[in-house]
Amino acid sequence: xxxxxxxxxxxxxxxxxxxxxxxxxxxxxxxxxxxxxxxxxxxxxxxxxxxxxxxxxxxxxxxxxxxxxxxxxxxxxxxxxxxxxxxxxxxxxxxxxxxxxxxxxxxxxxxxxxxxxxxxxxxxxxxxxxxxxxxxxxxxxxxxxxxxxxxxxxxxxxxxxxxxxxxxxxxxxxxxxxxxxxxxxxxxxxxxxxxxxxxxxxxxxxxxxxxxxxxxxxxxxxxxxxxxxxxxxxxxxxxxxxxxxxxxxxxxxxxxxxxxxxxxxxxxxxxxxxxxxxxxxxxxxxxxxxxxxxxxxxxxxxxxxxxxxxxxxxxxxxxxxxxxxxxxxxxxxxxxxxxxxxxxxxxxxxxxxxxxxxxxxxxxxxxxxxxxxxxxxxxxxxxxxxxxxxxxxxxxxxxxxxxxxxxxxxxxxxxxxxxxxxxxxxxxxxxxxxxxxxxxxxxxxxxxxxxxxxxxxxxxxxxxxxxxxxxxxxxxxxxxxxxxxxxxxxxxxxxxxxxxxxxxxxxxxxxxxxxxxxxxxxxxxxxxxxxxxxxxxxxxxxxxxxxxxxxxxxxxxxxxxxxxxxxxxxxxxxxxxxxxxxxxxxxxxxxxxxxxxxxxxxxxxxxxxxxxxxxxxxxxxxxxxxxxxxxxxxxxxxxxxxxxxxxxxxxxxxxxxxxxxxxxxxxxxxxxxxxxxxxxxxxxxxxxxxxxxxx
Numbered sequence: 001x002x003x004x005x006x007x008x009x010x011x012x013x014x015x016x017x018x019x020x021x022x023x024x025x026x027x028x029x030x031x032x033x034x035x036x037x038x039x040x041x042x043x044x045x046x047x048x049x050x051x052x053x054x055x056x057x058x059x060x061x062x063x064x065x066x067x068x069x070x071x072x073x074x075x076x077x078x079x080x081x082x083x084x085x086x087x088x089x090x091x092x093x094x095x096x097x098x099x100x101x102x103x104x105x106x107x108x109x110x111x112x113x114x115x116x117x118x119x120x121x122x123x124x125x126x127x128x129x130x131x132x133x134x135x136x137x138x139x140x141x142x143x144x145x146x147x148x149x150x151x152x153x154x155x156x157x158x159x160x161x162x163x164x165x166x167x168x169x170x171x172x173x174x175x176x177x178x179x180x181x182x183x184x185x186x187x188x189x190x191x192x193x194x195x196x197x198x199x200x201x202x203x204x205x206x207x208x209x210x211x212x213x214x215x216x217x218x219x220x221x222x223x224x225x226x227x228x229x230x231x232x233x234x235x236x237x238x239x240x241x242x243x244x245x246x247x248x249x250x251x252x253x254x255x256x257x258x259x260x261x262x263x264x265x266x267x268x269x270x271x272x273x274x275x276x277x278x279x280x281x282x283x284x285x286x287x288x289x290x291x292x293x294x295x296x297x298x299x300x301x302x303x304x305x306x307x308x309x310x311x312x313x314x315x316x317x318x319x320x321x322x323x324x325x326x327x328x329x330x331x332x333x334x335x336x337x338x339x340x341x342x343x344x345x346x347x348x349x350x351x352x353x354x355x356x357x358x359x360x361x362x363x364x365x366x367x368x369x370x371x372x373x374x375x376x377x378x379x380x381x382x383x384x385x386x387x388x389x390x391x392x393x394x395x396x397x398x399x400x401x402x403x404x405x406x407x408x409x410x411x412x413x414x415x416x417x418x419x420x421x422x423x424x425x426x427x428x429x430x431x432x433x434x435x436x437x438x439x440x441x442x443x444x445x446x447x448x449x450x451x452x453x454x455x456x457x458x459x460x461x462x463x464x465x466x467x468x469x470x471x472x473x474x475x476x477x478x479x480x481x482x483x484x485x486x487x488x489x490x491x492x493x494x495x496x497x498x499x500x501x502x503x504x505x506x507x508x509x510x511x512x513x514x515x516x517x518x519x520x521x522x523x524x525x526x527x528x529x530x531x532x533x534x535x536x537x538x539x540x541x542x543x544x545x546x547x548x549x550x551x552x553x554x555x556x557x558x559x560x561x562x563x564x565x566x567x568x569x570x571x572x573x574x575x576x577x578x579x580x581x582x583x584x585x586x587x588x589x590x591x592x593x594x595x596x597x598x599x600x601x602x603x604x605x606x607x608x609x610x611x612x613x614x615x616x617x618x619x620x621x622x623x624x625x626x627x628x629x630x631x632x633x634x635x636x637x638x639x640x641x642x643x644x645x646x647x648x649x650x651x652x653x654x655x656x657x658x659x660x661x662x663x664x665x666x667x668x669x670x671x672x673x674x675x676x677x678x679x680x681x682x683x684x685x686x687x688x689x690x691x692x693x694x695x
Contacts, residue, residue, distance in 0.1 A: 005064035006165030008044065009057070009198035011182055012135060012173070013159035016053045019243035021140050021154055023433035026051060028139040031539050033058060036134055038541075041066050041124035048200075050214050052246045053296075054186065056138075057214065059200045063164060070119035073098050078107050078114040091116065110590065113661065128171040131162050135173055141474050147175040159183060163198040184210025185246050188297045211297055212246045219248055223294055226250040230292055231281040235438075236431070237272050244276065245296040253306035257289045259317045262324060263408040265424075266394070266401060270316045273400035277309060316398075323393035332409040336384060338391040345476075348461045348512050351387050357508040358383040361453035364504050369494040371445065375418075379446035382422030385410055386450050389423075403427040418446050426450035432483040432534070440491040448492040452501075455481040459527075460505040463520045464513035482524075482531045486559055490535060493560035498528060500557075525556070532562060543573050543692060550687035565686060568636035578637075581644030581682065582689040584651050588679035589690040591660050592672065600673045607670040612654050619650055620678055627681055636686050643682045651678065 017025075026049045033047060037060070044060035051057070075081075075094035082088060087102060095102060100118045107114040140154035147156075151174035160178050162169035171178050181192040182203075188211030195203060204214050213219050219242040226248070227233070242248070259267060264287050268279045271291055280290035293309050339351035348354075362383040366376030389395050389406035407424035411417070425447025429439050443451070458481050467476060474480065489496070499521055506517045529552055538544040544566075551565050572578040592599075608614050623646050630639035660671045683689070 005062045007198045007200065008042075008060040008063040008162070008164050009195075009200060009203060010059075010131060010162040010169075011160060012056045012157060013183055014054060014056070014153070014157055015155040017051075017155050017243075019053075019240045020431060022051050022243050023431065024139050024141070025056070025154070027534065027537060028137065029056065029058060029134070032137045033060075033130075033134055035540060036130045036137075038066065039125050040127050040130050041122075042127070042130075051216065051243070052212060052214065053244060054183070054246065057203075058134075059198075063198075071122045072108075073118050073120050074108070074110070075105075075116040075118070077110075078116060081116050109655075110594070127164075127169065131160075131169060131171040131178070132173060141480075149174060151175070159192070161195055163195065166197040182207070185212050185297055187211075188247065213248075216242055219245065222248045226292060226294065227278060229280075230278055230290070231283060231285070232278045232292075234272065234278065236434070237276065237278060239433075241276055241294045245294060247297040249295045249298045251293045251295055251299075251302055251306050251309065253291055253293070253310040253313075255289050255291065255310055255313055255317065259314075259321065260287055260289060262317065262321055263412075265404045265408055266320055266324065267317065269401055269404050270320055270398065271313065274316065274398075275309065275313060277313070319397055320394060320401075323397055327392045327394055327405075327409065328412070331413055332385055332388050332406065332415075333413075335388045335391050339387055342390060345458075345461050346465060348465070348509070351390060353512075354457060355384060355387055357457055357505070358386060358450065358453045360508050361457065361501075361505060362449045365449045365452060365494070365496060365501070368496055368500065369449075371449075375445060376449075378416055378418045379422060379449040381415070382419045382426070382446050383450045383453065385415070385419065385423050386426050386454065418444055422447035422450050426454055429484055429487050432480065432487065434487070436487055436490040436535075439487060443488070443491060445492055445494075448488050448494070451488055452485055452494075452496075453505075455485045456501055456505045457508075459524055460502060460509065460520055461513070463523050464506075464509065464515040466515075478527075479531070482527050483534065486528060486531045486535050489559045490563050493563065495558055495560055497557050498525065498559060528559065529556065532559065536563075536566065544570050546692045547573070547687060547689070550683075550689050550691035553688040553691065554683055554686055564634060565636050568634075569640060569687060572637045572641060575641060577641035577644040578689075579644070579695045580648035581640045582692040582695045584644060584647045585679060585683055585688060586690040586692075586695075587651060587655060588675045589683075589688070591655075591675050592679060595672055597669070599676050600669055603673045603677060604670050607667055609667065610658050612650075612658055613671065613674065616650050616654050616678070617674060619646065620674070620681075623647075624677075624681060631682075631685050640682055640686060640689070647678060 029049045030047065037044070043064060043066050045062040046060070048059045048061075049056070050059070076088075076090040080088060081091040091102075094116065095105070095118075098118055098120055100120070104118050105116050106118070108117045135153055135157070143152040143154055144156065145152055153174065157174050157176050159181060160173050160176055161180055161182060162171070162178060163180075168180050169178060180195050182195055183192050184190065184207065191210075193206055193210060195206070207214050213222070220238055223238050223242055267287065271277045271279050275293070278292040280288045280292065282288055291309070291313065293306070295305070299305060336352065336355060339355055342351040344351055344354045359380050362379045363376055366379055385406060389402055389409065392405055392409070394405045395402045403424040403426070407420050410420035410423050421444050425443045428443045428447065428451065458476070459478060462476055462478055467478070502521050502524060503517055506513065506520060533545070533548065536544070536548065538548055547569050548566055551562055551569070556562060569578070603617060605614065605617060608617070623642070627639050627643055630642065658671065660668070660675060662668045662671065
């Protein structure tokens with residue numbers, strides 16, 4: 001029986017990190033840590049990521065060295081390796097370069113025929129490379145530099161340690177040298193404690209003893225227990241608050257009942273957005289004049305703290321009430337003209353110009369999605385009103401109420417409920433960690449259309465100005481905009497051409513932008529691919545990631561269809577028929593990779609010389625309409641499995657007996673055309689499954 005390997009425990013201690021940063025950071029750690037550890041020659045059974053406002057903790061169970069890893073080095077073609085049975089200078093030179101013997105070689109089929117190959121030991125990096133490299137690859141909305149080396153992280157790093165079993169690891173991060181110490185709660189136990197090893201349970205208990213609850217789930221459950229009598233299940237706020245505290249502690253208070261006359265959305269937003277406090281509802285869902293605040297650890301003078309929270313809330317509600325009444329002296333629609341006074345993005349006109357573009361784009365999207373005239377009409381009206389609340393007194397004083405204010409005023413003024421919901425909904429999702437099922441419940445299709453148009457308008461405008469769309473910093477919210485679009489299209493699978501949407505947006509900008517449409521398209525499309533990978537949470541190196549890359553290769557223009565194909569194919573990953581399809585595409589794809597001349601579209605049966613050519617051609621003619629029919633019905637998994645079962649053995653027999661790259665150019669091109677037709681039968685519209693490795 002194999003002895004279980006020790007675990008890895010790694011902590012990065014920092015100044016308090018803003019709550020919205022954690023979802024993206026944890027996802028990037030989960031994605032990048034396995035790859036970096038593999039570069040160092042290590043594997044594990046399970047990787048866990050924990051965080052509190054002051055720390056990121058990575059734990060890898062059963063942490064051990066990878067078995068011998070080899071890279072494949074390819075050399076000359078087989079025909080260039082031997083003359084009269086003797087190795088040629090080309091072969092001997094290759095072997096000398098890779099420090100291998102003739103007995104180490106093997107031959108592998110390639111586009112131009114068999115080629116000599118050898119396995120060479122893969123170079124491994126020292127483990128300290130992982131500790132020193134991972135922090136720089138964690139994704140945050142904003143970074144800071146605080147010490148002389150100009151090291152960049154979201155907040156200053158104050159301590160760090162790492163253990164593999166009982167062995168302390170030595171490395172340096174910014175100006176901080178690794179040690180064997182961690183720190184307790186900033187107020188309850190502000191002192192450092194010694195860590196002995198990588199035992200996660202012991203570390204968790206050590207932190208708990210010093211006022212820190214390490215696991216987010218435990219902090220969330222504690223907050224939920226405080227809320228039992230408050231009938232408030234605001235998951236987004238619960239998550240936010242759980243990321244703000246290392247040890248939740250409840251304080252409840254009250255405010256004057258008169259403020260309950262304010263619309264509930266405005267009142268609760270004043271509580272949740274600024275003070276991060278929870279509103280209280282009765283059992284029938286009506287607001288009460290009570291609230292719950294969650295502090296970072298137990299405190300004395302709880303009554304005084306509650307009064308302070310109530311005083312701040314009272315001040316905000318008094319202002320909100322005044323501005324709410326002032327704004328209602330004129331209609332929301334009458335405020336749209338004032339948007340001419342608000343600049344959008346430098347040279348890209350005003351928010352009134354943007355509103356006109358949104359109306360046109362929403363109408364375009366509705367038609368492209370074949371939605372009803374009523375839906376398009378309501379969505380266009382919502383686009384007209386979407387930004388009007390930016391010039392209200394309420395939003396000027398409380399920017400976090402944009403959208404919510406527009407919804408309330410539209411509702412009060414008698415706009416259709418679909419329109420009012422779309423006015424606030426076009427800002428959804430407010431964070432990219434929101435589940436797309438939950439988003440669908442909150443966001444109507446009219447709001448989805450306005451939200452897509454709004455975000456694309458921003459992305460195209462920013463791209464035309466040369467604003468960088470990548471990197472860890474995102475001051476214009478471009479990554480969030482693209483991420484919001486791909487999440488909306490997952491919640492509402494509208495069949496929209498991405499390139500068509502980009503072109504339409506450019507057209508609406510007209511002479512305001514001078515950059516060519518093709519340049520903007522070239523810049524934006526890879527950005528959307530990256531956001532889809534993030535939305536699906538697929539890890540590089542996984543089969544799901546490889547399938548997604550194959551889907552991208554087959555067609556990416558319809559994002560909703562990308563999700564649909566991924567959902568179908570990811571369910572078939574372990575199916576024998578699916579793996580056979582991967583092999584068929586791999587072998588046919590390898591033959592086509594090295595072809596430089598144009599391959600004929602039509603296969604000419606009169607050029608067949610081998611019976612297997614005719615057999616394969618007849619099989620293709622028989623199956624083509626069936627498989628294409630399944631694809632048209634969007635039964636992608638069924639289509640791929642049938643493709644694998646039908647062509648797996650025949651294509652292997654064909655390659656074993658027939659030389660595709662024959663000397664005769666007509667015969668060669670005809671055989672390549674046959675191979676291409678078989679390859680493209682599924683790769684053209686479903687996925688190029690040659691991206692799936694190790695099948």
